[in-house]
Amino acid sequence: MSAAKNYYLTTPIYYVNDAPHIGHAYTTLACDVLARFKRLDGYDVKFLTGTDEHGQKVETSAQAAGIDPQAFTDKVSQNFRDLAKAMKFTNDDFIRTTEERHKKACQAIWQRLIDADEIYLGAYAGWYAVRDEAYYGEDELTKTPEGKRVAPSGAEVEWVEEPSYFFRLSQWEDKLLKFYDDNPDFIAPKTRRNEVLSFVKGGLRDLSVSRTTFKWGIPVPNDDDHIMYVWLDALTNYITSAGFPDTEGEFAQRWPADLHMVGKDILRFHTVYWPAFLMAAGIEPPKRVFAHGWWTNEGEKISKSLGNVIEPNQLVADYGLDQVRYFLLREVPFGNDGDFSRQAMINRMNGELANDYGNLAQRVLSMVFKNCDATIPEPGEYTVEDNQLLDAAGALLATVRGHLDRQHFHEALEAIWVVIRAANGYVDHQAPWKLKKEDPDRMLTVLYVLSETIRRITLLLQPVMPDSTAKILDQLVISAGDRTFAALASGVSMKAGTEISKPEGVFPRFVEEGAN
RNA sequence: GGCCGAGUAGCUCAGUUGGUUAGAGCAGCGGAAUCAUAAUCCGCGUGUCGGCGGUUCAAGUCCGUCCUCGGCUACCA
Numbered sequence: 037m038s039a040a041k042n043y044y045l046t047t048p049i050y051y052v053n054d055a056p057h058i059g060h061a062y063t064t065l066a067c068d069v070l071a072r073f074k075r076l077d078g079y080d081v082k083f084l085t086g087t088d089e090h091g092q093k094v095e096t097s098a099q100a101a102g103i104d105p106q107a108f109t110d111k112v113s114q115n116f117r118d119l120a121k122a123m124k125f126t127n128d129d130f131i132r133t134t135e136e137r138h139k140k141a142c143q144a145i146w147q148r149l150i151d152a153d154e155i156y157l158g159a160y161a162g163w164y165a166v167r168d169e170a171y172y173g174e175d176e177l178t179k180t181p182e183g184k185r186v187a188p189s190g191a192e193v194e195w196v197e198e199p200s201y202f203f204r205l206s207q208w209e210d211k212l213l214k215f216y217d218d219n220p221d222f223i224a225p226k227t228r229r230n231e232v233l234s235f236v237k238g239g240l241r242d243l244s245v246s247r248t249t250f251k252w253g254i255p256v257p258n259d260d261d262h263i264m265y266v267w268l269d270a271l272t273n274y275i276t277s278a279g280f281p282d283t284e285g286e287f288a289q290r291w292p293a294d295l296h297m298v299g300k301d302i303l304r305f306h307t308v309y310w311p312a313f314l315m316a317a318g319i320e321p322p323k324r325v326f327a328h329g330w331w332t333n334e335g336e337k338i339s340k341s342l343g344n345v346i347e348p349n350q351l352v353a354d355y356g357l358d359q360v361r362y363f364l365l366r367e368v369p370f371g372n373d374g375d376f377s378r379q380a381m382i383n384r385m386n387g388e389l390a391n392d393y394g395n396l397a398q399r400v401l402s403m404v405f406k407n408c409d410a411t412i413p414e415p416g417e418y419t420v421e422d423n424q425l426l427d428a429a430g431a432l433l434a435t436v437r438g439h440l441d442r443q444h445f446h447e448a449l450e451a452i453w454v455v456i457r458a459a460n461g462y463v464d465h466q467a468p469w470k471l472k473k474e475d476p477d478r479m480l481t482v483l484y485v486l487s488e489t490i491r492r493i494t495l496l497l498q499p500v501m502p503d504s505t506a507k508i509l510d511q512l513v514i515s516a517g518d519r520t521f522a523a524l525a526s527g528v529s530m531k532a533g534t535e536i537s538k539p540e541g542v543f544p545r546f547v548e549e550g551a552n
Numbered sequence: 553g554g555c556c557g558a559g560u561a562g563c564u565c566a567g568u569u570g571g572u573u574a575g576a577g578c579a580g581c582g583g584a585a586u587c588a589u590a591a592u593c594c595g596c597g598u599g600u601c602g603g604c605g606g607u608u609c610a611a612g613u614c615c616g617u618c619c620u621c622g623g624c625u626a627c628c629a
């Protein structure tokens with residue numbers, strides 16, 4: 037029911053012409069972690085991803101492959117569903133822009149824009165590059181020795197004139213600026229917000245929103261010669277999935293979306309065109325758009341021509357799924373560009389997962405297993421040190437929640453690691469192996485405090501590392517019903533007396549081949 | 553060119569509204585411990601806080617200027 041707290045977040049829909057790479061995995065991973073976190077935190081979450089399947093490039097690729105575009109997209113969009121499965125993404129819907137529901141939504145929003153006189157029929161003329169599906173200005177072009185004009189991308193352009201529908205974007209400058217002003221958190225990070233603001237302040241021109249040069253797309257209502265502009269088509273997916281054009285039911289509950297996660301390259305579409313389209317159609321804009329950065333590979337820019345594209349499946353095969361999920365969100369302040377290097381990956385994997393966290397769980401659970409009859413012990417009176425550690429662990433939920441609400445994954449993880457390091461220090465200071473001989477009752481309290489701390493840390497790490505944390509929670513015999521954040525409320529702590537099984541290491545160290 | 557942002561320990565970065573001896577992690581050096589995945593813990597940093605000038609009792613934190621790097625500057629996942 038609508039009484040539940042809702043959270044609707046989306047990835048971009050990925051263009052099917054590309055093979056899934058680390059960038060796609062990164063965007064969706066960030067959303068997956070947020071979705072999992074919000075679910076555990078009591079939200080009714082809708083997490084959407086999908087594929088963008090229209091456009092001239094797809095049409096051309098399908099022709100080249102000798103099959104019709106629908107068969108082509110059926111095939112390649114599967115790659116993205118496979119990626120989601122391999123990375124254990126928990127999206128609630130996977131939308132394809134070739135679906136009937138989406139066609140309906142696009143035509144409905146188009147009709148709204150027509151009815152509101154936000155779209156008019158005009159003509160577009162300019163230098164067009166088929167390869168880029170883009171028009172270029174005269175000043176952007178260069179001439180080849182053969183006298184051909186080419187775009188900055190190197191694509192050949194031709195002079196094209198076509199009738200086109202235009203969206204009255206020029207009328208939206210002030211309204212957009214007011215919207216940004218009223219919603220200071222709409223665009224993040226801050227530096228991206230500045231870019232958008234300056235772009236809009238620089239003045240907006242009407243936007244061509246239809247094409248007649250190809251057929252693979254959604255026809256404009258009542259004018260079949262025109263295909264809807266791919267971005268109007270693509271962006272609309274976010275409301276399609278929420279149920280639009282039916283604005284009652286789910287749509288009323290889900291929209292506006294809480295977060296559109298995007299790469300920095302498509303910021304403008306999401307922060308200028310999209311809110312303008314929506315407001316023009318009488319629909320509320322989304323609440324927030326976050327633009328993350330790009331990865332480099334061992335310091336090198338990633339490109340197909342360099343042949344250094346990073347395949348998510350390969351990473352998972354090399355280092356493990358949870359390790360990769362952890363690394364991607366821990367290594368770089370979210371929003372910045374980051375570098376993927378083998379050494380950095382191994383350092384995180386061994387230093388933080390195996391040594392700090394994995395070993396903490398292993399050393400503590402081993403002691404419980406060997407010295408407490410394999411049973412979570414009953415604690416006695418707490419000392420100052422006990423309370424310090426318990427308080428630090430207890431404060432974590434609020435801290436992590438705060439960071440994740442701003443998409444600061446790295447800070448959320450750092451906050452958790454502060455407690456992990458403190459817990460390792462506590463183990464050494466308390467030296468339970470000494471207490472075993474000198475003060476066995478005190479040892480029981482110490483091991484209880486540590487078990488409880490590990491429980492809290494592990495519950496909080498579930499969104500990032502679902503498999504590994506499940507294993508640790510299994511070892512602690514935490515029931516499925518006690519794994520939500522309700523179990524992190526203050527006053528709630530571990531039941532003593534639970535019997536645990538023999539602990540096993542969950543985070544293996546990465547050992548280089550041939551090393552000894 | 554214009555606009556925006558960044559330049560802090562070997563590396564990656566934190567540094568609130570200007571105010572005690574500028575911090576963390578990693579790497580490095582030394583030591584302790586032995587429960588644990590040879591994992592852990594403790595100790596050790598004289599850093600021109602990009603340069604110069606200025607405001608102030610006081611500036612990494614404000615102002616000016618210069619240098620370097622990055623981003624944006626329209627219809628390109």
